[in-house]
Amino acid sequence: MSHSVPQAPGLRRLPFGVPAVIPGRTLSFGLTLFWVTALVVLPLTALATKPFGRGFKVMLHALGDARALHALALSFGCALGAASLCTLLGLLLAWVLERVRPPGWRLLDALVDIPFALPTAVAGITLTSLYAPTGWIGAPLDRLGIKVAFTPLGITLALVFVGLPFVVRTVLPVLRELPRELEEAAETLGARPGQIARRVLLPALAPALATGFGLAFARGVGEYGSVIFIAGNRPMVSEIAPLLIVIRLQEFNYAGASAIGLVMLLAAALCLLAITALRRRLPASLGVRLGGAA
């Protein structure tokens, strides 16, 4: 179908000033641009330029600081570990909820949303009391010699708590859309359970799992409220990057604070871009639910 298209006479693109068909373009655009500029673009520009305010070197120096490096490594490392654990647990919960439907699955389904419902500070103090050496879980673990609260392990567990629903809520709808016949067809073709999981289920769920992982990771890197209580906040041990930003601010070290902030902003933007790209491969109907999840 490749034939040359002769240019018809008088053909030209009309200027942008052509009135839109659906009324309200000027108003909705104006308001949107004002809203986005005032609340997002302006503040983020301030963040993006501040670290360089006193030169590139100062910025590098602020980041090169051992304490800052450790805090960043701790935040990213714990988020990575937590997101991985979330992905495993989330897949398990989603599969059980959708395919097994055990008695009481509705309760199980409701439980998954608890972390969405708990404000971060509430989650923080609750998890701390739970995992403290005197807590319900912390005490038995303490007797086994495992310390959770005030260690990176505690941070990771808190991040698993806040990240878990993201994975379940991303994977579950995709699994629901995935016809059971697909698995059954593989079974009739003689595939073993392991093969079905590896060759049929996981490839189909991979974009959803990756999206869920990305969401949990992004949330984990920046998480503050649910972590600071359980972290103990010892510098170089259990001090997360967001907390260090707060500390630098209290020291009036704006360049230091914004240098760390900028790194976190870039990480968030990268995660968002990756998630956006992945989301295109998910069913469109998912958008509504994810809107809630995020």
Place this chain on the structure above:
Amino acid sequence: MGVDLRNISCLFGRTPAVRDISLRVSNGEFLALVGPSGAGKTTLLRIIAGLEPNYTGQLSIGARDVTRVPARERNIGFVFQNYALFRHMTVAENVAFGLRVRPRKRRPARAAIAARVSELLELVQVGPLAQRYPTQLSGGQRQRVALARALATEPELLLLDEPFGALDPLVRKEIRTWLRRLHERLGLTSILVTHDQSEALEVADRIAVLRDGSLEQVDTPDALEDRPSSLFVHQFLGETVGFDASAGTDGAILSLNGPWNGTPARFPEPATAPGPGPGRRHLSLRPWEIGLEPTDAQGAARVTGMGRAGPFLRYAVRAPDGSHAVEVLRPSSLPPLPEDGGCALDLRLARVFAQPGADDTGA
């Protein structure tokens, strides 16, 4: 209200969707825009409606130049492809919408609106469904409600975008004839977009055939069938059988080319040929327009198969060298032809076109 399009063009990005179309629709006429998908027919309809503001050229409805008039002020009734009924409103509310949103000065009284709505619902024969929601209606009923909604503001021009596309074949036929009657009764000017040529042939006074954004031919259904301006039009409007042929200096067809070369055949009068002079031609016919005459002559075509097709017998007719076959329909009232017998072709009803791609046609 007549519609006058002058040099209408429209670009989508850098691809022209509609190319320099000039077309006049007279008052009370029912025009169908047909063409394969991507031909620009829906774009043209949306341009007339004002839903596609990015166009050049001039557009008048009646005596009024509406080129730069926004859609909401053109007073056009538009029936969308999937009806676009408001799902949260009842049937009655849907129909009343156009009247309710008028500025207070021009808005009819509440009672007047209600009266008009029930009148319209009666007109489209869905009166008892007034309090239903669109999701509770069948496809045909939705179609009727969409039409009633479009007619509520008393437009003089009605535009319909693939109005039968989503209906099942039985309902489709019924709604089609009903729509035609309604058009006549209300004295509307209507423009309909469809990709189904049989629909257009049945409903429309005139048909505009579009191809790649350009207007190929505008004419009555009979004229399009008898005198298609191009092979494309003839092929688009129905099943065709084609033969390559050569013409002599006076324009008369002398012989068939290719595998059919030498087959005894009768050809149309020279007057039907596209321009005088020798050259290559293409003959195009409907399968039932080809006559078959038994013959023992050298190089005759062969009947190689036969089957019933409604009131016709379907013959597979093969070229002498066996390389090429065409299907011919022949009334079953005629005496059947012997299988594997020779036959001559009667192609006098053929439309003659300059051969596509031939040097001397100038096309």
Place this chain on the structure above:
Amino acid sequence: MSVSPPLRRSPMALGLTLLAWLAAVLFLLLPLASLGTEALRKGLGGVLRALADDDALAAIRLSALVVAVCVPVNTVCGLFAAYALTKYDFPFRGLLLVLIELPLSVSPVVAGLVWVLLFGAHGWFGPWLAAHNIAVVFALPGILLATLFVTFPFVARTVMPVMESQGRAPEEAATMLGAGFGSVFLRVTLPEIRWALLSGVLLCAARALGEFGAVSVVSGHIPGQTETVPLHIETLYNGYDTVGAFSLAAVLALCSGAMVASRTLMDWLRGRRSVAR
């Protein structure tokens, strides 16, 4: 992990199901139970006493004010943004989408930090604000701005997929019938998305109510003045008033839990209804 259909009713499925329940109880149910237990350690009276405290009441009032300001602003703006993004074509649409989503993935602390950089004593507008005696950071405006930032995308994001799935046909049909912007928006667009809108508003409110990190950065932590409920919980907790902290926490959890639950219930009912059709 081997998960597959023949497993559905096999011993292995039972094992996986038990594992799932164990994980859910351990990670999800126990924290909730512990929250309730800690709050009720001194009985219902203890909870009520903690809530009747002046600073607690002030914090509740401030949180209510924050919700009352942020939710309408982000609802109206979010609606218009979703409308602009789905009903019109324009360049850089993708960029605008990313900008609207960005606050979701940015750390709450960063969300607070940016306002300090803009309006703090050493910020862009700091000297000017100081000269005119206007307090933004460590005062109410800062708290509002920080909450606006973190709750920014919720309404736009929940509403947009629904608007997208409906396409432009309803608005175009309304336009053809002579409707202006007011009629199109209020009578056609808004009713078609009302459930998604309600859902987005609930999310936005729950987050505005519970936001901690962002507000913590810009609040001066002055009890009774610039402390929202989550911040006051922190103060109480760090002051070893466990019952007070957990009482407030339980109330907060009940409020935002109710919002999230009603949203789930709504989705569930709506989902069933659309299946029933």
